[in-house]
Amino acid sequence: MSAPRYAVFGQPIAHSQSPRIQSAFGKAHGIEVDYRAIEASPEEFAAALEAFAADGGVGANVTLPHKEAAFALCATTTSRAHRAGAVNTLLRKGERWHGDNTDGIGLVRDLTGRHGLDLRGRRVLLLGAGGAARGVAPALLDAGILELIVVNRSPERADALVDAMSEPGRVISAYWDALREQGDFELIINATSAARGEGNGFNLPLSLVNSMTTAVDLNYGEASIPFLAWARAAGCRNSFDGLGMLVEQAAESFQQWHGMRPETDAIYTELRGRDALLVTA
Ligand code: NDP
DSSP states (O other), X not given: OXXXXXXXXXXXXXXXXHHHHHHHHHHHTTOOOEEEEEEOOTTTHHHHHHXXXXXXXXXXXXXXXXXXXXXXXXXXXXXXXXXHTOOSEEEEETTEEEEEOOHHHHHHHIIIIISOOOOTTOEEEEEOOSHHHXXXXXXXXXXXXXXXXXXXXXXXXXXXXXXXXXXXXXXXXXXXXXXXXXXXXXXXXXXXXXXXXXXXXXXXXXXXXXXXXXXXXXXXXGGGHHHHHHHHXXXXXXXXXXXXXXXXXXXXXXXXXXXXXXXXXXXXXXHHHTGGGOOXX
């Protein structure tokens, strides 16, 4: 029987750091991990995943744009993946896929552990309502934030996220144009992929920020530059990108596949040293 195989599926995927991270975790635990990046379009994704399973695939990460499609393909999911309606971690159980979402816990571990933030009682602004936003929202609520305001380019997607959280009054959607009426926030999270497209400047009201505001971009490398530049210009004293989240969500996936919790600081430091080259999960 061939060795168990692992992979990350996405499009684009060529610059993914996930194989490097999983391999580093494996080395630290004395395991040789066969983990590859597999490019698949939305039309190809389901068939590519089945072919992977037939070829010994037992675990996979899923990134942009397949997280919601992966959720739909799972026979069972964890409750956090169910609340998110999006899956970034797959585990083969018999002939079926079991899905989890480790994005949220990855972000919360990075915020509370590496950056020492206390999330309890915070007002949080979440920009975006795609797969990443859906993954982080339940974890932020579970971490004790006071209120989550969700804003998205397509407002109906923000409304759908709010409905999925089932916490009326605590999770609220707002329009971009009405953001200045929301006052300032203690935490602002960019969960959009806007910086990957055209016209990627962030034109947000400065009134969202006070000197205590922390700004986090789930993107990292070049893709985090526009939002973090806006945050710093607006007066945020504490702002950082999503590299720590990337490493923490990967550690959570590794633990689920191999039953061991990897230490994350070494690979985080190594990747941070190459930061300018990083463009995708
Ligand atoms: P999705 O494709 O599911 O969602 C994209 C989101 O960005 C949607 O809310 C979309 O709005 C919004 N958006 C796209 N273009 C623009 C624009 N020009 N202006 C305003 N909003 C825009 O992607 P994901 O949610 O999976 O990922 C979002 C980002 O987070 C990605 O760049 C990804 O790399 C990063 N990420 C980082 C992780 C980490 O570990 N650090 C983990 C997961 C994601 P609309 O609904 O209107 O299309």
